[in-house]
Amino acid sequence: MTSPFPEFDEPAWSATFHSYDQYRDDIYYELRLAGECQSHVTQVDVAQVGEDATATELAGYLRDELARVASGLGSRPDPPPQASASTAVRAELGRVGTTAVASPGASLNT
Helix, strand or coil, X not given: CCCXXXXXXXXXXXXXXXXXXXXXXXXXXXXXXXXXXXXXEXXXXXXXXXXXXXXXXXXXXXXXXXXXXXXXXXXXXXCCCCCCHHHHHHHHHHHHCCCCCCCXXXXXXX
């Protein structure tokens, strides 16, 4: 079965249809930057286009939105490494000056 939504193969990025949420009127695309192995699932709100948009208008809107997201992905720095939960708990306990043991899911706010 073919998708009713277009796929894009641009020089800097490509996007393939992932899924459609009819309730929220959102289309999800799998976006991949050129030369990268990792892909990103991207949400596009198509309610902005309007119900009477032609297929050509919808494709143009999708291309513009996906290009905007792709340009942001290419320019963002690598995310900082995340501390483990135990490191975060130890840091919080050290901050409040207590040796209390927190159970999983317990709040550390005192």
